[in-house]
Amino acid sequence: xxxxxxxxxxxxxxxxxxxxxxxxxxxxxxxxxxxxxxxxxxxxxxxxxxxxxxxxxxxxxxxxxxxxxxxxxxxxxxxxxxxxxxxxxxxxxxxxxxxxxxxxxxxxxxxxxxxxxxxxxxxxxxxxx
Amino acid sequence: xxxxxxxxxxxxxxxxxxxxxxxxxxxxxxxxxxxxxxxxxxxxxxxxxxxxxxxxxxxxxxxxxxxxxxxxxxxxxxxxxxxxxxxxxxxxxxxxxxxxxxxxxxxxxxxxxxxxxxxxxxxxxxxxx
DNA sequence: CTTGACCTTCCCATGATGGGAAGGTTTATA
DNA sequence: TATAAACCTTCCCATCATGGGAAGGTCAAG
Numbered sequence: 001x002x003x004x005x006x007x008x009x010x011x012x013x014x015x016x017x018x019x020x021x022x023x024x025x026x027x028x029x030x031x032x033x034x035x036x037x038x039x040x041x042x043x044x045x046x047x048x049x050x051x052x053x054x055x056x057x058x059x060x061x062x063x064x065x066x067x068x069x070x071x072x073x074x075x076x077x078x079x080x081x082x083x084x085x086x087x088x089x090x091x092x093x094x095x096x097x098x099x100x101x102x103x104x105x106x107x108x109x110x111x112x113x114x115x116x117x118x119x120x121x122x123x124x125x126x127x128x129x
Numbered sequence: 130x131x132x133x134x135x136x137x138x139x140x141x142x143x144x145x146x147x148x149x150x151x152x153x154x155x156x157x158x159x160x161x162x163x164x165x166x167x168x169x170x171x172x173x174x175x176x177x178x179x180x181x182x183x184x185x186x187x188x189x190x191x192x193x194x195x196x197x198x199x200x201x202x203x204x205x206x207x208x209x210x211x212x213x214x215x216x217x218x219x220x221x222x223x224x225x226x227x228x229x230x231x232x233x234x235x236x237x238x239x240x241x242x243x244x245x246x247x248x249x250x251x252x253x254x255x256x257x258x
Numbered sequence: 259c260t261t262g263a264c265c266t267t268c269c270c271a272t273g274a275t276g277g278g279a280a281g282g283t284t285t286a287t288a
Numbered sequence: 289t290a291t292a293a294a295c296c297t298t299c300c301c302a303t304c305a306t307g308g309g310a311a312g313g314t315c316a317a318g
Binding site: 045048049052053056057066069070072073074075076077078080081082084085087088091092094095098099101102104105106108109112113114115116117118119120122123125126127 | 174177178181182185186195198199201202203204205206207209210211213214216217220221223224227228230231233234235237238241242243244245246247248249251252254255256
């Protein structure tokens with residue numbers, strides 16, 4: 001099938017499919033005489049895998065690792081679990097950091113009357129800290 | 130003072146100070162005969178403001194808005210509060226989204242034995258979804 | 259005077275996801 | 289058969305914020 005069809009079947013845009021091919025995340029597909037890319041079921045299956053992994057927030061590099069493990073019938077599952085757990089740890093660290101930001105921001109915002117007068121503790125907080 | 134000194138006094142790297150000047154976030158400073166930038170106290174004060182706002186995760190565009198409000202002695206505080214609250218809402222939405230990802234990821238990871246055997250529900254989840 | 263630190267501008271990179279131009283190919287319909 | 293729209297190709301650029309580094313000029317201390 002053509003790239004547009006592969007895109008429709010996988011949720012990955014044609015642009016991203018070409019990008020993934022360029023960065024070596026997916027193999028180059030067969031080509032028709034016209035020069036059009038010709039995708040098979042295995043290609044589509046792989047792109048779906050990538051799409052789901054992206055949806056879960058895995059970076060391209062981590063997806064590269066996951067694809068390698070997926071291809072390796074003998075992979076130890078602890079290696080897969082490790083990739084997932086690192087990703088989980090990253091997400092948790094980001095959330096924690098954001099909570100810290102939120103605490104400060106909410107404190108500032110709640111100190112602000114939010115009216116027509118110019119006095120504002122948010123600006124004071126930023127200018128003095 | 131020179132850019133290096135301004136950088137040290139504000140926590141903003143020299144590179145970023147030049148970038149902020151280029152994108153019009155800060156005005157062009159005076160120059161010495163040598164061509165070196167010459168920063169005054171007002172410049173430094175502004176860069177500190179920017180630095181604190183970046184630390185709180187405000188985007189450059191939102192900082193542009195905040196700087197405008199900071200300069201405006203007559204700004205109504207509700208406009209400042211609005212910028213802050215939009216930022217808060219963005220952060221909260223991001224956190225919520227990440228929690229959703231975490232739930233799925235943890236479920237997958239917890240279903241994985243993480244041993245030497247190849248069977249892994251994480252890969253299955255990604256390949257089938 | 260010399261040398262190292264500092265400064266300048268310019269060009270490129272990062273990660274993931276596009277937009278769009280220029281031109282070729284396919285497909286359905288009249 | 290002709291046409292037009294949809295699809296496809298490669299190429300170049302942009303996004304956001306933050307750099308690295310090259311090439312070359314300036315400053316300041318020893």
